[in-house]
Amino acid sequence: MRLDDQPSAVDVGDLRRQIDALGPWFHNLHLPGGVQTVPDHFLGGDFPNFKWQEIAPHLPHDLSGWRVLDVGCNAGFYSFELARRGASVLAIDVEELYLDQARWAAGVLGLQRQVEFRQMGVYEVAQLQERFDLVWFMGVFYHLRYPLLALDLLAQRTRRLMMFQTLTMPGQEVYPDTGDHPITEREPLLDPGWPKMAFIEHRFAGDPTNWWVPNHAGIEAMLRSSGLRVIGRPADEIYLCEPDPELAAARTLRLSGFGPAMAAVNGDAA
Template sequence: MAEETSELQRQVEALGPWFHNLHLPGGLQTVPDHFLGGDFPSFKWQQIQGSIPQDLKGWRVLDVGCNAGFYSFELARRGAAVVAIDMEPLYLAQARWAARQFGLQDQVEFREQQVYELARSNEQFDLVWFMGVFYHLRYPLLALDILSQRTRRMMVFQTLSLPGEEVYPDTSDHPITEREPLLAAGWPKMAFIEHKFSGDPTNWWVPNHAGIEAMLRSSGLRVTGRPAEEIYVCVPNPETAAWKWDTQLSAVTGQSQASPVHTEREQATA
């Protein structure tokens, strides 16, 4: 037993460094002293798990930025067929290795893929898991628009965010000369990170709460729950999707978009 544990420890160290602290069979952990404090991401899962159906049999799940696969494994244990994507080969190597340790290799498909590549696919998913990725993207709203069109039942969304819960009461329209409201704490906005944030050059954006909810609505999603700080549970709501009338997404993806709202706007301004 000691020899098996020693060999497992050697394999864990060879695959490091790890970001997800996985509790492997036998009790070995991949990052027992995580720099984020506590048992990460297990403590996040504890906050979210009650918002996800216990039985996911028959559900197809997309885990965007799967890292070492912690969330993919939890969702697979509930019966889901999971497609887990990441652009970092090291994380995918960790995840594939860990899937074998847990006996979940047949329930989770790992792909080296960026979120934007999903624009060239018509794949649909019952649940889209979009946590810890949004603020690392140079083109975050493009990614959100793409993912919203592939969400059949629900999305779990999380992003780094600015302090504060304020929401400006009226963002429907303002004259071009009336710009003071845009400076209000509750106006939907994002801070742009030119260099680094928390030492990470891939941290590009930090939105406020109002901005998060506004972007989710604009991408065709409706927030139904907030199980924890910075975490939003959403369901599809295409009626509010800007991509239904704004042609920029189709120009980027090369795919035509449904445009009944566009037609309504043309009629209203004719």
């Protein structure tokens, strides 16, 4: 079936057929004529619009001149919302199906000039030669086998802001002193507030691509260790960050102890 780039008139029946041909969908997109891609989402409500409504007030309303990287863009919901605010968006995903959905939806919504889609994994961001005003890193971290490497790569390409989200453990505890402890003093590692991640050996929530579930303290600690400072909590499991030169310098100094090879892996070698 041929999927038109942009229908000249709203034909609800035709849109519905094209949506079905591109399914299954994870993002519920609102299309012309009141058509939605997943009106009865298994996560409940209008996903991910209900998350966007929580996040939107924490971002500049006018993103004209901003360059955005949307990591794991799926069908493009967030890319489209950011483009509507004036941003130029590079949206990446490894799944061809999601990119097919997103490119088609961009045409239907008339946003194909503002959003570019590429099939690319998060680690391939190391090949990009540009930095971004806003890095959108939501719903990906816990699906990565090497999450801290990905966070380091993305932090290095964040010029102004990062919107970060991950599946988390319950609780908001933060252990007061993680600076240093003797090797014989390991009990603090068991404290609920010690930064940590649970490793998923097989699957979680029926999903074999879930690898890690961090706690709140672990998220904040990993963000700091990548040179980012948390400046807001738009919603549960969501962290708004900005680059912090002092944290970035501390990260570089700590990595320098591992020698030039490790620094090169993490993008610090010239």
